[in-house]
Amino acid sequence: MNGLHTLTIHEAYDLLRKREISSRELTQAVLERIEAVEPRVRAYITLTPDLAMQQAEEADSLLQAGDGADVLTGIPIALKDNLCTRGVLTTCASKILQNFVPPFDAHVVEQLRQRYAVFTGKTNMDEFAMGSSTENSAFFVTRNPWNLDCVPGGSSGGSAAAVAADMCIAALGSDTGGSIRQPAALCGVVGMKPTYGRVSRYGLVAYASSLDQIGPITKDVTDCAILLNAICGKDRRDSTSVDVPVPDFTAALVSDVKGLRIGVPKEFFAQGVAPEVAEAVYQAVRLLENLGATAEETSLPYIEYGLACYYILAPAEASSNLARYDGVKYGWRTQELAGHIGMVEKTRGEGFGAEVKQRIMIGTYALSAGYYDAYYLKAQQVRTLIRRDFDRAFEQYDVLITPTSPTVAFRIGEKADDPLAMKLADVCTIPVNIAGLPALAMPCGFHNGLPIGLQIIGKPWDEETVLRVAYTFEQATDWHRHRPVL
């Protein structure tokens, strides 16, 4: 059989279950695809072909035995390089962790291993997940499979590019201010950030702990629900993971939005949103209206302060989280002899990239005595106002629909020297993290051959309605079937 690398999880599962293909054949096809296109896309920091083939063999024995196999058994999955993998390099795309081999698995990695998924490797990202283009990777830039001169988005750009280029069947990413949804949008695939507390972050290298969530990046909405099923749930090793029932998310894949109330917040169409993006999103809303939903414009006035609020809170938390990289226990240590304090200073000076250093300085400043009230505390208060804006909106609407990224993918280098322009790439996604809500990005059109992404935002813990709207839209369109030519 040809083209196995192009399959979705559910298509592959169907063939695996009927024994029309083996996981070995599927994994081999994905590895061959990687060999063919990875030199141009560069989605992976570390490839694990030997591990993948060994896991595929184990999966095949299980599939042959017939019992104990899961929908993810034998499915090649890529992992963002900030998810700890036992025995496999986990760099966070940073020099300071360039030799770090974790002795343990992240919770989500454990969950996939228990289901006998296959790991293709660790994907490129912005260093410590700080960025929107993968240009902040300490190692190399990942390219957008739709146009190799453009960025794939970030920070989970490697995961999104790998899915779009069929260099894995699905992937995991992390999202602090948009890092799953924005690259998914720019690469024309599906990405979801679950409700804050849905997924344990045990073993996710922390960036901003009150915002970070792990989530799926997939080729369609069905795969998104499947992967979500595997990673959600309470884990005592992450005290922020919440003990709420985890539904079977695939049960929400119903093509029906009759009577559903959609809010379209006008603030998400301001602040640099390109007309072609706005138009594609409005068209998507009209389509859902034709399918029986009602939609109206609404306003969330405090969204305007989302970016400013985030760029105090996220660096503040990062400055604390990144204090652990001191060259003592693990990671990079300077080669120069400089005494203890000097060793820590030099280690951090050599190990962190410019963007990370800038964030540590901003965060330290915002938290320091005398400035704490003016910046950090104020940002926390603004956070409450933004959350209340969403609460009010969800009294009237079941979901909110907005663009995911204000523009299609931009050219490599285009925004590298303009930090404000780069940060505006997350203007539509950041408020969702601030409020801890679930949201999904999916393709809804093209401009100049590059994908446009829709964002569907849901009430806390209501991933199901988000998935239902996404599934309905997907059934009525064929944007998800377009693939880049490589």
Ligand code: GLN
């Ligand atoms: N681009 C945003 C940042 O740089 C969000 C990144 C993310 O979600 N990890 O912080």
